[in-house]
Amino acid sequence: MTAFIELDNVSLRYPGGDVLALASTDMKIGQGDFVAVVGPSGCGKSTILKLVAGLIPATTGNVMVDRHEVRGPSKGVGMAFQNPTMLPWLSVRDNVMLPLKIVPPFRQEYGSKKKTEFADRAEALLKQVGLAGFGDKRPWQLSGGMLQRASLCRALIHEPRLLLLDEPFGALDQFTREELWSIMQSLWLDKKPTVILVTHDLREACYLGTRIYMMSARPGRILDIRDVDFARPRTLAMTFTPEFTAIVQHLRMQIADSRGVALEAA
């Protein structure tokens, strides 16, 4: 299998930064994979996403997406962040439809289809994440969890082949977060985009990820790669099984080791 995304010895130093934000990193991600990247804050997780999206050029090494070297901002890649960044002057539906205004071929048809086909498409997606009937609301009328659902819809409306998620559930409470894991999983199973999810929640990584990349503290580099082969769709109950807990525990220990912190034996 040839990789859909390939990082070959990639490192990054931000302009004016004295230390590497990311030290020689190799990654190989197959098409349709769900990859989770975990690691302590500041280890370069967001930097990896920016490199893959072509928002910043690598200092050394090569980033390949779909067998092409990334040289500038990508086209049509879906992204979602911890901050849902909805535009307050647009309805939730129009916010979700924003990518259709930008990404071809939708872009050319936006004027003629925004009231019909595209609006229906947005409604269908909103329904899928449990926001049926909220399309006409304004963003400020929604809770944080609901905004994050809308933000996922915005990242997926144009059916991207690549979805980059930067701690999208990081600001949510535990209950909402677990609910969104399940929604995220079904969205992924539905269209099978390639997903890179950045998170510092190890349970989240194990629940959603098919493969987990563990990163060390800065300068970030990859410590370990771990495949998680529980069957899909995964359930919340499954996260309490000994097998699942063992994986989470293992990851936690490794990160602690790498930071030289003695974790008290559980």
Added chain:
Amino acid sequence: MKLDPRSRQRLLSVLSVLALFLLWELICRLFNVSDLVLPKPSQIFKVLFERLPALMPHATQTLFTTVVGFGLGVLAGVLIGVMIGSSKLAYDVAYPLLVGFNSIPKVAVVPIFVVWFGAGTVPAILTAMTISMFPVVVNVATGLATTEPELEDVLRALGASKTDILWNVGLPRTMPYLFASLKIAISLAFVGSVLSETVAANRGIGNVMMIASGNFDVPLVFAGLFILAFLGVALYAIFSFIEHKVTGWAQRKTDFSIA
């Protein structure tokens, strides 16, 4: 009696204006204040009413120079604001110049405009323009600069060009800032045009007031002042109304203030 908050607010503002005039009238009568110092409101209104036909062309002239100057000022302000708000280089180059330019007292530029364009309409328009431009520039540039970096990443990853981002995010986000600045700019435009009229013009309310004060016709001076106040309030109200229509999303809090 119960009134909804909107009507109560309107009623209160009308009453406060009436109360001010009443108090003014009372003080003038009680202390027998001379007309040469402070004419009574009743007298000012009488002058205003009697001389309205003669004053109208001047009022139109002032309104004309103000609105044209304001329009040009806003146009230039938006263009410069977009330029320095969306490019770091343009910002670094233009901002010190703008600040320096803005700190020049505008009275000082009127004689220059007069030398270049002669007395009359043109310097009034240009003064109104230069004085009303600055708040627009600053507000537009600020509005553009406050776009969240995450949102910009989302859009750039989709393949959005700079113009896409400007149209879909930058400019709409700037609207509340722009309209806030328009209300300031229209008042400043009046300052500019009247200033220029008092120095170098043979028409306009500023000119009328200048001549009237030379003749010690103080009630007429005040009548001119009232006309300016009326024009200023009217234009301010128009822009507040448009602002409310266009940028209601930024004022959502007031929607909930139902008592």
